[in-house]
Amino acid sequence: MEPILLKAEHEKNSRALTTYLNRGGYSALKKALIMNPEDIREEVKKSGLRGRGGAGFPTGVKWGFVPQDSPKPKYLICNADESEPGTFKDRKLIHTDPHMLIEGIIISSYAINAYTAYIYIRGEFYEEAQILEKAIAEAYKKHYLGKNILKTGYDLDVYVHRGAGAYICGEETALMESIEGKRGQPRVKPPFPAVVGLFGCPTVINNVETLACVPHIIERGADWFASIGRPRNTGPKLFCVSGHVNRPGVYELPLGVTYREIIEEHCGGVRDGKKLKGFIPGGSSAPVLPASAIDIKADFDSVAEAGSMFGSGALIVLDETTDMVWLLENLLTFYTHESCGQCTPCREGGHWALEIVRRIRRGYGRPEDLETLERISRFASQGMTLCPLGDAFCGPITGVLKHFRGEFEAAIAKAKPLPKKKLPVLPVRSGRGTFGM
Amino acid sequence: MSVAHTQPLTMAPPELLREVHFDDEMETKISELLKRYPTKQAALLPVLWLCQEKWGWLSSGVLKAIADRLDLSPAFVEGVTTFYTMYHTEPTGKYLVQVCTTLSCQLCGASGLVEHLKERFGIDFGETTPDGRFTLLGVQCLGACGEGPVVQINNDYYTRLTVETLDQILDELPE
Ligand SMILES: Cc1cc2nc3c(=O)[nH]c(=O)nc-3n(C[C@H](O)[C@H](O)[C@H](O)COP(=O)(O)O)c2cc1C
Ligand code: SF4
Ligand code: FES
Numbered sequence: 001m002e003p004i005l006l007k008a009e010h011e012k013n014s015r016a017l018t019t020y021l022n023r024g025g026y027s028a029l030k031k032a033l034i035m036n037p038e039d040i041r042e043e044v045k046k047s048g049l050r051g052r053g054g055a056g057f058p059t060g061v062k063w064g065f066v067p068q069d070s071p072k073p074k075y076l077i078c079n080a081d082e083s084e085p086g087t088f089k090d091r092k093l094i095h096t097d098p099h100m101l102i103e104g105i106i107i108s109s110y111a112i113n114a115y116t117a118y119i120y121i122r123g124e125f126y127e128e129a130q131i132l133e134k135a136i137a138e139a140y141k142k143h144y145l146g147k148n149i150l151k152t153g154y155d156l157d158v159y160v161h162r163g164a165g166a167y168i169c170g171e172e173t174a175l176m177e178s179i180e181g182k183r184g185q186p187r188v189k190p191p192f193p194a195v196v197g198l199f200g201c202p203t204v205i206n207n208v209e210t211l212a213c214v215p216h217i218i219e220r221g222a223d224w225f226a227s228i229g230r231p232r233n234t235g236p237k238l239f240c241v242s243g244h245v246n247r248p249g250v251y252e253l254p255l256g257v258t259y260r261e262i263i264e265e266h267c268g269g270v271r272d273g274k275k276l277k278g279f280i281p282g283g284s285s286a287p288v289l290p291a292s293a294i295d296i297k298a299d300f301d302s303v304a305e306a307g308s309m310f311g312s313g314a315l316i317v318l319d320e321t322t323d324m325v326w327l328l329e330n331l332l333t334f335y336t337h338e339s340c341g342q343c344t345p346c347r348e349g350g351h352w353a354l355e356i357v358r359r360i361r362r363g364y365g366r367p368e369d370l371e372t373l374e375r376i377s378r379f380a381s382q383g384m385t386l387c388p389l390g391d392a393f394c395g396p397i398t399g400v401l402k403h404f405r406g407e408f409e410a411a412i413a414k415a416k417p418l419p420k421k422k423l424p425v426l427p428v429r430s431g432r433g434t435f436g437m
Numbered sequence: 438m439s440v441a442h443t444q445p446l447t448m449a450p451p452e453l454l455r456e457v458h459f460d461d462e463m464e465t466k467i468s469e470l471l472k473r474y475p476t477k478q479a480a481l482l483p484v485l486w487l488c489q490e491k492w493g494w495l496s497s498g499v500l501k502a503i504a505d506r507l508d509l510s511p512a513f514v515e516g517v518t519t520f521y522t523m524y525h526t527e528p529t530g531k532y533l534v535q536v537c538t539t540l541s542c543q544l545c546g547a548s549g550l551v552e553h554l555k556e557r558f559g560i561d562f563g564e565t566t567p568d569g570r571f572t573l574l575g576v577q578c579l580g581a582c583g584e585g586p587v588v589q590i591n592n593d594y595y596t597r598l599t600v601e602t603l604d605q606i607l608d609e610l611p612e
Contacts, residue, residue, distance in 0.1 A: 073475075085539045085578040123486075123523045124579050126592040159473045162486060165522035167577065179474075181481030181507075183520040199475055242541035242582035249583045284540055284578075314582075316541055330540050334577050 001228065004236045005212050006252045008097045015131060017138040020099040026144055028215035032107040033152040035218075040111040044214065046222035048234035052089075053079055053170075053207030054283065054311045056300040059214075065194035066112050066202045075198045076109040076117040077179070077205040081163060081170035083122055084283035085334060086314030089238035090208035092250040094128045097212070098135035102158065104211035106144060107218055109156050112204050116157050120175050123164040132160050167338035171387050172205045174340065185340045186387035207312075209238055229255035233299035237313050243279075244271045244319035255299040262298060263317060274319040278403065282311025284331050285392035287399025288318070307402070309395065324404040325411055328396055329357045335393035345380035346390045352376060353397060364419075365412035370405070373397055443593045443610060445531035446493050454496035459506065463491070467506060477507045481517060485524055494525040522576075530565045530572035532610060534558075535589040538575045541582035546599075550586055551575065553600045557607075 008014035008023060020026070032040055045060025066074060078101070082090040093101060109117045121129050136158055139145045147155045161179050163169050169178045173187035176198045197203025213235060217225045226234045233255040239262055242248045246268030253262065259279060263269065270276050276291040281298065286309040289296075296306050303310040318327070336350035353376045356369050377394035384390060401408065459467065466487055470480045484507065488499050495518060497511075504511040518524045536542075536551050558566050558573055565572040581587045584596035588603060595606055 082580045083578065086541055086582050088580050088582050088584075091580055122580065123521070124589060127594070157473075162482065163521070164482060164485070164524055165576075166520065178482065179479060180476065181478035181509075181517065183517050199479075240583060242585060243544045248585075316544075316582075318544070322544070327540065330538075330543060334539055337577055 001236060001252070001254050003252050004216055005093060005100070005209065005238060006096060006250070008100075014096055015098055015135065017099060017135070017142065020097065024219075025099055026103055028219040029103050029106055029144060030150065032110060032218050033150060033154060037111045037113055040107065040218065043222045044111070044217055047213075047217045047225040048222075048232065049210065049213055049217065049225065050233070050235075050300060051207055052209035052213075052237070052312065054084065056310060059206060059210055062194065062206075063108075063112050063204055065192065066204060067195060068113065070202050072201040073116065074112055074114040075201055075203040076105065076112060076114045077172075077175065077198065077203060078105055078117065078119040078208060078211055079170065079172070079175060079205055080119055080121040080125070080128070080208045081167075081175060082125070082208070083167040083170045084285065084312050084314065085331075086242055086280065086283045086316045087240050087312045088242075089240045089250050089313070091125060091128055092238065093208055093212055094125075094131055098131050099139070100215060101132075101208055101212050102135055102139050102144070104214040105158055106139075106149070106156055107214050108204070108206065108211055110154055112202075114204070115155055116159075118179055118198075119158065119160045120169070120179060121160060121162055122169075123162050125162075129160050129162055136160070166340075167334075168340045168387075168389060171389065174387070175205065176203065183340070185342050186389075188386060230297070230299060233301055237298075239298065240312070240314040241267050241317065242314070243317040244274065244322070245269070245317045246271050253298075256297045256302070258295050259298055259315070260294045262315060263294065267317070270317065270319050272319075274321065277318045277320045277322050279318060280308075280314075280316040280399075281306075282309045283314040284316065284334065285309070285395040286311050287395045288324075288327075288403060289399070290403045308399065324400045324407045325357065325361045328400050329354065329361055331396040332357055332393060335389065335396075339389060339393075340387075343385040343390065345376075346385045346393070349376045349380040349390075350393050353393070360408060360411050360415075363411070363414070363416050365408070365415040367412060369412060370401060370408055374401060443532065443590045445611060446529065446533065446591060447531075448493035448528040449491075449496075451496060451528070454492060454494075454498045457496075457498045457502040459502065463487070478509060481507060481509070481514065482521075485518060489524060494528045496526070500526075531570050532590055533572050533574065534607075535574045535576040535579075537577070537579045537581075537585065537587045537589075539578035539582075541578070542585035542587055545585040547586040549600060550588065550598060550603060553603070557604070 013019050041063045049059045050056040080090050105117050166184045168174045169184035171186050174184040178184040193203045228235050236252050237255045239251045251266050278288050278290045280286055280288050281303050289308050296302050300310045332354040336354050339346045341347045377397045380390040381394040470483045484503055500514045501511050504514040558571050562575045579587050586598050588595045
């Protein structure tokens with residue numbers, strides 16, 4: 001496939017406005033601004049574009065939920081929080097081609113009649129925030145932003161809003177709370193953001209990569225976009241590959257390539273000639289799949305059928321030496337650290353699960369532990385919590401227990417009896433904002 | 438691997454931050470930020486960033502001044518500040534060394550870096566060296582997993598590190 005989103009990857013000065021214009025940049029905007037917003041929404045719907053932020057919701061359909069007769073202002077938010085472990089594509093896009101993202105934001109804002117857009121970027125991405133600020137300033141200067149854009153009468157302001165270290169702010173409603181100046185705690189849904197979102201107004205929130213696809217759909221048409229990939233899973237996708245591979249990195253490939261092709265052809269296979277043990281197909285909250293699943297297609301529907309989640313397209317490769325008990329402990333450490341604390345199953349369940357896995361790993365497992373882990377993951381997932389972070393920490397549990405249960409059973413079979421002396425208790429976690437882990 | 442260019446942070450001494458007033462320059466910046474949002478409260482995160490960049494950390498005096506300026510209660514401002522891990526309510530070292538300890542970086546050897554740093558600095562996570570030069574933190578995924586292991590020093594990312602390259606970077610940091 002010809003590169004689309006990463007076309008400028010090897011170009012010198014690829015971030016500058018001049019080079020973007022040389023690549024044909026902002027011509028989609030000119031085309032869009034003489035179209036009817038409704039026709040843009042239709043075109044995006046027809047392209048089959050599904051959200052690249054994790055949930056895979058059809059973008060055009062989401063835009064259609066915004067009540068156009070509402071007297072309130074409408075907002076567009078670009079989600080550049082990129083915090084799901086394993087994901088690093090939005091950073092790459094911003095480094096390579098910030099104007100492509102900005103063009104996507106302008107067209108998308110116009111399509112939903114928004115006059116203000118915010119880019120919410122994670123606090124650690126300091127350099128990336130500066131890259132965006134610079135590109136936005138260039139765009140204002142050339143009248144792609146601001147009042148009366150390209151003399152069409154359309155006005156749009158775009159602002160960068162930096163987060164400050166909280167994974168949960170990638171969740172759409174927590175993110176809105178964070179822009180409003182509050183703690184990032186997810187809201188009860190419904191109402192959905194399309195109706196009651198930022199500052200109580202209709203809001204569309206999309207991922208960086210989703211918005212970067214929009215100029216291409218307008219420029220080359222929905223049919224062209226839909227011809228890439230597979231039915232219901234259309235378009236190019238940025239795959240983030242990390243872990244035990246020879247060439248980790250971001251690869252732009254059509255949806256529906258097989259994991260074998262990604263791992264063996266593009267990434268040069270498993271590192272140090274080792275054998276593949278398994279892989280996490282969609283960011284760390286996606287249940288792990290065993291090596292035997294390597295021939296499944298990398299797209300939303302195929303991965304769901306295989307019992308995992310395509311998520312953000314982040315592939316974490318695990319070689320034969322990976323200790324699955326250790327892996328689960330690592331991931332649970334992440335998710336318990338990031339719980340916002342509003343729901344008991346997520347706040348407490350995560351900690352209990354982590355304590356159990358730690359105990360197993362230290363050689364004090366008990367036969368009933370695995371059942372308890374499964375019970376916790378039943379209690380904390382599938383709608384039992386306010387936001388999907390509950391599901392996110394249960395994904396790793398169900399995945400390893402389904403495919404690598406033997407490792408846990410072996411650890412428990414070898415377990416020592418609990419010592420008479422009490423085991424050291426985990427240090428009480430001081431609240432967010434203080435140092436330490 | 439990138440070449441060291443990180444500049445040291447300066448931490449305002451606590452005496453200076455007991456009671457804080459914004460000067461004209463800060464006022465101008467705050468007014469600019471307020472124009473971006475329909476509510477005053479929404480400027481809270483950017484104003485916290487602004488103050489942390491100016492003074493290095495956020496004392497209760499700073500939080501109080503922000504609360505006054507944005508018509509919020511100091512308790513609310515503190516609640517928000519401490520929710521986010523990147524706002525510091527105590528002074529840190531000149532260099533905030535943050536090692537990613539999440540899965541992909543661990544698969545590429547992050548724990549070796551952690552051990553080495555703890556030994557080199559003689560401190561644990563969350564502590565600062567006695568000379569006030571380094572604060573060591575273990576952090577969660579930094580969003581650069583393909584280039585692991587990753588360490589962030591102040592605002593800069595350093596990637597694909599080994600113990601040797603990390604040592605070289607630390608040695609070259611300016612006074
Ligand atoms: C805990 C959690 C974390 C999330 N983190 C991100 C993120 O970092 N970036 C992102 O784009 N979407 C993230 N999402 C998904 C967003 O809530 C939202 O669905 C997405 O931004 C919508 O954009 P899309 O339709 O373009 O995919 C997260 C969701 C949850 C539940
Ligand atoms: S599931 Fe967890 S992160 Fe989500 S709202 Fe509940 S406590 Fe917060
Ligand atoms: S796991 Fe270290 S940067 Fe993502």
